[in-house]
Amino acid sequence: KLIDPDDLNRALAEQKKTGKELSKILVDLKLIDDDVLTQVLSEGLGLPRISIARMNIDTKVIGVIAKDFAAKYKIMPISLIGENLTLAMTDPLNIFVIDNIKALTGYTINPIISGEKEIATAIEKYYKQEESASTEEVNETFADIIKDIKDTEDLELVKDAQSEAGTSGVEELSDEAPIIKLTDTIIQQAVYAKASDVFIEPLEKAVRVRYRVDGMIREIDRLTKALHSAIISRIKVISNLDISEHRLPQDGRFKTILSGGKEVDFRVNVLPTVIGEKVVLRVLDQNNAVVDIENLGFEPEALKNLKACAIKPHGLILTCGPTGSGKTTTLYSVLKYVDSPEKNIVTVEDPVEYQIKGLNQVNIKPAMGLNFANSLRSILRQDPDIIMIGEIRDSETLDIAVKAALTGHLVLSSLHTTTAAGSIVRMMNMGIQPFLICSSVLAIIAQRLLRKVCPKCRESYTLDPAIAEKVGLTKMLNGTQAELFRPKGCKNCFQTGYAGRVGITEILVFSQQVKEMILANEGEIKIKETARSEGMRTMREDGLAKAMAGLTTLEEVLRVTASDDS
Numbered sequence: 001k002l003i004d005p006d007d008l009n010r011a012l013a014e015q016k017k018t019g020k021e022l023s024k025i026l027v028d029l030k031l032i033d034d035d036v037l038t039q040v041l042s043e044g045l046g047l048p049r050i051s052i053a054r055m056n057i058d059t060k061v062i063g064v065i066a067k068d069f070a071a072k073y074k075i076m077p078i079s080l081i082g083e084n085l086t087l088a089m090t091d092p093l094n095i096f097v098i099d100n101i102k103a104l105t106g107y108t109i110n111p112i113i114s115g116e117k118e119i120a121t122a123i124e125k126y127y128k129q130e131e132s133a134s135t136e137e138v139n140e141t142f143a144d145i146i147k148d149i150k151d152t153e154d155l156e157l158v159k160d161a162q163s164e165a166g167t168s169g170v171e172e173l174s175d176e177a178p179i180i181k182l183t184d185t186i187i188q189q190a191v192y193a194k195a196s197d198v199f200i201e202p203l204e205k206a207v208r209v210r211y212r213v214d215g216m217i218r219e220i221d222r223l224t225k226a227l228h229s230a231i232i233s234r235i236k237v238i239s240n241l242d243i244s245e246h247r248l249p250q251d252g253r254f255k256t257i258l259s260g261g262k263e264v265d266f267r268v269n270v271l272p273t274v275i276g277e278k279v280v281l282r283v284l285d286q287n288n289a290v291v292d293i294e295n296l297g298f299e300p301e302a303l304k305n306l307k308a309c310a311i312k313p314h315g316l317i318l319t320c321g322p323t324g325s326g327k328t329t330t331l332y333s334v335l336k337y338v339d340s341p342e343k344n345i346v347t348v349e350d351p352v353e354y355q356i357k358g359l360n361q362v363n364i365k366p367a368m369g370l371n372f373a374n375s376l377r378s379i380l381r382q383d384p385d386i387i388m389i390g391e392i393r394d395s396e397t398l399d400i401a402v403k404a405a406l407t408g409h410l411v412l413s414s415l416h417t418t419t420a421a422g423s424i425v426r427m428m429n430m431g432i433q434p435f436l437i438c439s440s441v442l443a444i445i446a447q448r449l450l451r452k453v454c455p456k457c458r459e460s461y462t463l464d465p466a467i468a469e470k471v472g473l474t475k476m477l478n479g480t481q482a483e484l485f486r487p488k489g490c491k492n493c494f495q496t497g498y499a500g501r502v503g504i505t506e507i508l509v510f511s512q513q514v515k516e517m518i519l520a521n522e523g524e525i526k527i528k529e530t531a532r533s534e535g536m537r538t539m540r541e542d543g544l545a546k547a548m549a550g551l552t553t554l555e556e557v558l559r560v561t562a563s564d565d566s
Contacts, residue, residue: 002040007031023091027116034115038090042113045092049113052076052088052122059126061085064105067127073097076119076126083107088114088122096185099178106224179230182223186231187256189220190283191264193494196324197283198266200235202228202276213494214451214501215324232270232277239268247272253351267351284353293333296326297503299537299545305509306443310334315442316405318392320417326449326503327414328353331388334412335359338386346382348375349390360384372397380404389413395430402432405440420446420508420536421528424518438515447505448539448560450552451498457490458497463554471558473544485550502551504542504560509534 003011003026011025018025023041026032042049061077064085070076074090075097085107087098092111102109186209190198195211202208207228209221223231236243239252252268267282298306309317317334319327332354339345339358346360350372355361362379364370372389373396379387380400392398392413405411417423423444427437463482468474473482487497508514508531517527532538537545543557 002036003031021091024116034117038113038115041092045113047092047111047113050078050088051118052078052114053118057122057126062126064107065101067123070123070127071120074116074119075101076114076122078112080107084110086110086112088112088119090114090116090119095178096181099182100223179227179234182227183231183234184256186220187266187281188258190281191256191258191285194500195283198279198281200231200279200281202273202278204275207231212324214496214498215449216451216496228276232279235268235279235281236270239266241268241270246277267353282353291329291333293337296330296333297546298505298507299542301535302505302507302537302542305507306334306445307337309442309509310338310410312410312442314405314408314410316401316411316413316440317442317445318423319412319414319445319447320420320423321414321447322416322418324449325447326501327447328390330445330447330503331412331414332356335386335388338410343385344383345386345388346379346384347388347390348372348379349388373400376400376404380409384409386410386412391416398427398430398432402436402440406436418446419524419528419539420444420506421524421531422446424527425524434518434521438510438518441510443510444508445505446508446539447503448543449501449503450543450546450556450560452500452502452551453485453487453553453556454490454493454497454499456492456499457488458485458550459488460485467554471544471554472540473548473554476541476544476548482548484547484554486553486555497553498556502546504539504546504557506536506539506542508536 007029011022011029011031014025014029015022023037027034027037038049041047055078057076057078058080061080064077064080065075073094076088078086078088080086083106085101085105087101087109089097089111090113092098092113098109098111101107186198186200190211193211193213195213196215197212199210199212199217200207201210202225203222205225207223207225208219209223210217210219212218233243235241236250236252238254240254241250241252249272250268250270252270253265254268255263255265257263265284267284269280269282271278271280293303293307306317309315319330321327335345335347335356341358344360345358346362348362348364350364350366352361352363360382362375364372364375372391372393376387376389376397377400387401387404387409389397389401389411390413392401392415401411401413415423415426417426421444423446424437427441428434460483463473463484465474465481468477468482487493489495489497493499508527511531511534513530513534514527517530528536528538540557540561543552543561544554546552547554547557
């Protein structure tokens with residue numbers, strides 16, 4: 001009876017728009033006083049309200065929870081008796097925070113209610129101003145993953161675990177609400193953090209959660225080991241995997257729907273280790289599926305050469321680079337560039353990462369005998385114009401791909417090699433004759449992904465001429481000084497100094513001179529020198545150009561192209 005229905009509806013509308021806690025909105029809109037709200041909550045929930053301003057809190061209790069975490073969630077440790085931690089909270093209904101503090105500390109949590117201002121004053125009074133950098137970092141990343149439990153209601157897993165109900169105690173545990181909400185939040189935060197992979201790994205006494213963001217792995221949280229089996233079981237249930245199988249690796253897939261109706265696919269791999277099962281989730285955000293070829297970061301001359309190869313009626317275009325270097329993204333972008341209603345395009349992938357309208361996409365199933373080679377033989381009988389092979393892993397697949405390129409098909413694929421010229425040697429080692437390579441291959445693209453320096457906090461500086469000479473930058477300066485940028489760190493980039501990624505490439509186009517060198521069995525180094533004399537820019541040079549353009553840093557270029565001595 002403290003506010004009328006219209007005021008409540010106004011507060012609820014504001015909550016829907018901003019996502020803030022309803023209690024905070026009520027106070028911010030001056031619809032209710034903070035002290036009155038605290039008293040109402042105390043009476044309604046039957047929890048005592050304590051004035052912590054008059055209390056003397058033991059410093060040993062303060063060390064149980066870090067300052068940043070306490071301030072973010074408006075909580076204050078009051079006393080620790082045996083295994084029972086008394087915790088002052090502004091929102092004792094937030095059981096998600098309670099459960100995670102229990103998992104983090106191992107203590108049983110007894111919540112009491114206190115006002116927001118009192119808790120803020122107590123935090124400033126008792127916590128030391130300086131905490132160790134490692135503690136701040138761990139709790140910052142821990143706090144990032146813990147969102148208000150009300151937010152996780154917006155995350156709906158398409159495959160409900162309840163439909164998989166069983167008699168196993170572990171399975172029943174995986175269906176309990178706290179485990180569902182914890183797992184859902186790990187998944188949801190991965191999408192919001194723009195992570196490409198999620199690692200849920202067993203340790204001796206804990207469970208470690210890590211995200212790969214912009215190619216770098218970042219630890220997000222450590223949970224009690226008791227949660228390990230339940231989290232793994234929950235993921236198995238929503239991925240339609242065998243919940244009772246703990247000895248063999250398993251692969252699966254599931255889809256989530258985030259708030260706003262956004263759909264995100266996750267590819268799941270479960271791997272048994274000596275201390276428990278490890279899960280890796282690959283985030284396949286369909287909204288970022290296909291990037292226009294113009295926006296991949298190719299320099300103008302390289303892009304012109306690639307487009308010229310892509311519109312040819314037949315031949316083989318290869319991408320190469322380590323795992324996670326953007327090879328598949330490049331292949332999809334080329335497909336998008338050449339796609340038209342008049343063309344029959346078929347892809348064979350392991351697995352199909354992004355479903356694209358208008359393309360015929362085949363998912364290989366090695367366990368059933370449907371591998372790349374067998375799939376390709378069938379595809380060739382489908383009269384395709386363009387074929388994309390997700391990855392060439394063996395001589396048989398490469399042989400079919402080369403023959404398909406020679407018989408009037410445009411073939412796109414990837415190889416696990418480090419440089420464009422090195423792919424030629426790799427193909428020879430896999431049994432392809434030099435004359436077949438010259439007749440079939442149009443171009444080879446070697447690529448890497450660099451982290452982009454955060455545009456909101458980057459700092460400019462002038463590079464020492466001696467360093468510029470050492471890294472090969474002098475010849476690109478034309479007598480001027482090198483003005484570069486270094487990372488600093490801000491809220492926008494989570495204090496890393498980097499946000500997003502950009503590709504660096506070298507595109508080896510098979511000119512007549514390059515073909516003659518291949519036929520003469522010239523080595524990788526000589527082929528590369530010839531290609532450079534014809535205008536090919538190496539990955540190191542492409543990276544340095546992007547550093548000078550302010551897209552990345554010199555340190556990032558040197559880190560990624562350490563094996564490129566040019």
